[in-house]
Amino acid sequence: MEEQVIQFVKKYHQEHLLTYVGELSHRKKEKLFAQIANLDWSFMDYVQKEHKTNTGVIEPLGALALADIQAQQEYYRKVGIQSIKRGELALLLLAGGQGTRLGYDKPKGCFNMGITRELSIFELLLEHTMDVVRQAGTWIPLYIMTSDINYTSTVNFFEEHDYFGYNADYVTFFVQELNPVTDFQGRILMTSKYSLAMAPNGNGGWFRSMERVGLLKHIFSSNVKWINVFSVDNVLQRIADPVFLGATIDSGKMCGAKVVRKSNSEEKVGAICKENGKPHIIEYYELSEEMKNLRQADGSLAYGYGVTLNYLFPIQRLKETLEIQMPLHVVKKAVPYMDASGVLVNPTKPNAYKYETLALDLIHEMEDCLVFEIDREKEFAPVKNKMGIDSIDTARVLLKKNGYEL
Numbered sequence: 001m002e003e004q005v006i007q008f009v010k011k012y013h014q015e016h017l018l019t020y021v022g023e024l025s026h027r028k029k030e031k032l033f034a035q036i037a038n039l040d041w042s043f044m045d046y047v048q049k050e051h052k053t054n055t056g057v058i059e060p061l062g063a064l065a066l067a068d069i070q071a072q073q074e075y076y077r078k079v080g081i082q083s084i085k086r087g088e089l090a091l092l093l094l095a096g097g098q099g100t101r102l103g104y105d106k107p108k109g110c111f112n113m114g115i116t117r118e119l120s121i122f123e124l125l126l127e128h129t130m131d132v133v134r135q136a137g138t139w140i141p142l143y144i145m146t147s148d149i150n151y152t153s154t155v156n157f158f159e160e161h162d163y164f165g166y167n168a169d170y171v172t173f174f175v176q177e178l179n180p181v182t183d184f185q186g187r188i189l190m191t192s193k194y195s196l197a198m199a200p201n202g203n204g205g206w207f208r209s210m211e212r213v214g215l216l217k218h219i220f221s222s223n224v225k226w227i228n229v230f231s232v233d234n235v236l237q238r239i240a241d242p243v244f245l246g247a248t249i250d251s252g253k254m255c256g257a258k259v260v261r262k263s264n265s266e267e268k269v270g271a272i273c274k275e276n277g278k279p280h281i282i283e284y285y286e287l288s289e290e291m292k293n294l295r296q297a298d299g300s301l302a303y304g305y306g307v308t309l310n311y312l313f314p315i316q317r318l319k320e321t322l323e324i325q326m327p328l329h330v331v332k333k334a335v336p337y338m339d340a341s342g343v344l345v346n347p348t349k350p351n352a353y354k355y356e357t358l359a360l361d362l363i364h365e366m367e368d369c370l371v372f373e374i375d376r377e378k379e380f381a382p383v384k385n386k387m388g389i390d391s392i393d394t395a396r397v398l399l400k401k402n403g404y405e406l
Contacts (some may be wrong), residue, residue, distance in 0.1 A: 004049040012044045013187075019192035020342070031347060032194040039196075041178055047186055047326055055274035058291070063259055063272075063371035064247060072247070080242025080248055084136040089221035091140055091240055093104050093125065094309075094359075095154060095202050095232045096147035096176045103386050108158050109152040109232045110384070113396060115406040119382065122157065124235045124399075126164040131238040139170040140240050141224070143215065145206050151175050164311045177201045177209045179355045181335050189337040189352055191344065197337055202356025203231070203309075204326055216319075224315055225247065229359065231309040236381040236402065237396050239310075244372050248312050253370040255279070255362065256312035260376040261304040264290045268389075269306030272371055278370035281307055281360035305371055308380055313362060321365050325358040378402060 009015050013019065015138055017036060021029060069076070079137075099108040109122040133139055146154045155173050158164075163171060178198035180188040189197035201209070206229065210216050217405060226248075237258070238244070248256035257279075259272055270281045287303060292300040332350035339345050363369060381398040384390040396406055 001033055005033045008036060008039075008041055012041065012045075014170055016291060017188060017190065020176060027365070028194040032196075035196055039180060040177070046325055047182065047355065056283065058280070059274045059373055060294075060296070061272055061274045061305070061369075062278065063305050063373045066250070066373050066375060067241065068339055069247065069373065071242055071313065076243045076246035076250060078246065080244070081136050081247030082209075083245055084132065084140060084242060085251060087138070087304060088225040089140055089240060089245060090224045090227050091129065091142045091299050092094050092206060092227050092229045093142065093144045093232060093239075094206065095122075095144050095230065095266060096150065096200055096203075097232060097395070098147075098150060101385055102383065104112075106204065107146070107154045107157065108383075109154065111392075112373065112390070113235060113383070113399065113406065115396070117406070119156075119404070119406060120161075121232060121235055123161065123164045124404075125232070125237075125239060127231075127235065128164050129239045130165060131330075132242060133166075135242065139167045141222075142171045144171065144173045144211065145209065147200050148175050148178065172215065174213045177205050177212060179338075181251065181333075181354055183337075183352055188255070189335060191336060191338055193338070193342060199333075199335070199337055199351070199354045202329065202358050204357035204359045207362075208322065208371060211322060212249070219313065219315065220319070227313050227315065228311060229309075229311045233378060233382045233384060234308060235312070236379050236398060237308065237310050238374075238379055245312060245370055248370045253368045253372040254314060254317060255363065255366040255368075255371040256372055258308045258310040258372050258379070259376050260308060260374055260380045262301055262304045262306045262378075265301060265304075267273050267306060271303040272305050272307055272363075273303055274371070275364065279363050279366055279371075281363055283360075303374065307360070307372070308382075309359065311359065311363070313366075317366060318362075321362065324365065326361050326365075328355045331357055341391045360372055 009017050022042050097108045099111045100105055102110050102111055111121050113119050117147050152224055179195040179201045181199050191197050228240055268284045270283045273280050273282055291303050296302050329356045333352055333354050334347045334350050335352040337344045381395040382390040383395045
């Protein structure tokens with residue numbers, strides 16, 4: 001392994017990672033070498049190349065509207081339930097986030113939405129899933145992606161609450177992969193003489209993370225054809241929704257995305273659209289003023305469908321994306337690092353790049369997409385902030401409106 005590590009650091013001009021090897025104990029040296037050897041170095045191939053992001057032709061993309069869904073609801077539900085009974089659906093919960101923005105120092109999913117009783121975000125999500133399990137009469141495999149920071153506390157929380165009534169044999173936890181953090185010159189930072197600075201690889205890296213921990217072998221050998229991917233943020237979302245699944249199957253589209261009509265042109269939510277004829281998600285800050293305010297013939301916003309991070313992806317196409325280098329989104333962050341004298345520095349300003357893949361990029365790898373409108377009053381209650389918009393209080397109001405006792 002030592003020879004392999006030396007080859008890697010030389011090839012990618014990261015020799016500084018071995019500066020203190022001569023001072024390390026055998027155990028610490030082994031830890032450093034293992035960390036370097038286990039890196040996905042294709043990441044550095046991407047980082048060290050110039051990537052021009054040429055935006056293609058952006059156009060609006062219509063949706064299957066609420067009224068049309070309601071007219072065919074029972075048919076779609078029947079198609080979806082039959083698919084679930086055949087074992088064709090698996091679920092993936094993206095639960096790597098901490099509750100920091102809520103003033104909470106534990107996994108976000110553990111946060112209590114209750115007022116007079118305990119009602120965690122995880123419990124709410126599992127309740128929604130149990131509704132479908134009862135309809136279909138079968139358990140649905142549930143994969144939960146955590147971060148390295150919150151893996152143990154998330155697993156413990158589920159065990160302490162008896163998996164909220166879900167069959168534990170159908171629940172699998174795994175840890176999101178990490179990418180190295182670099183300075184602005186592309187040099188990987190270190191946090192100690194034997195540890196690299198690492199950060200989660202973004203919510204688009206979940207399928208590759210599943211592959212690296214060996215979970216895809218079982219999925220590929222099963223009847224699973226679809227994965228419903230959803231985030232921990234939205235406490236009202238319907239998971240394993242048979243109507244959504246049935247509509248996507250019936251449409252013949254490659255994937256599905258749940259969307260809400262934007263409340264106004266300035267709402268800070270990514271909009272689904274087309275780029276060069278393929279489904280695409282454009283972030284709210286990428287929309288020009290003209291695009292934000294462009295109207296359809298009926299007066300509705302042309303780019304008025306906001307994504308909710310609830311998708312249906314086909315296993316076969318996801319398998320093909322493993323051969324594709326997904327775009328890396330570069331984010332400037334303040335990251336603790338060890339300086340040249342071996343002292344740990346905690347910067348107050350951005351000093352480093354984090355590299356992330358995003359779920360929205362997977363949509364662009366699909367040939368087409370069923371855009372499925374949901375009722376925001378019934379299915380969209382994001383919890384992103386302690387106060388204000390998309391906050392604990394706004395989500396609680398919507399939960400109460402939908403009959404939840406808090």
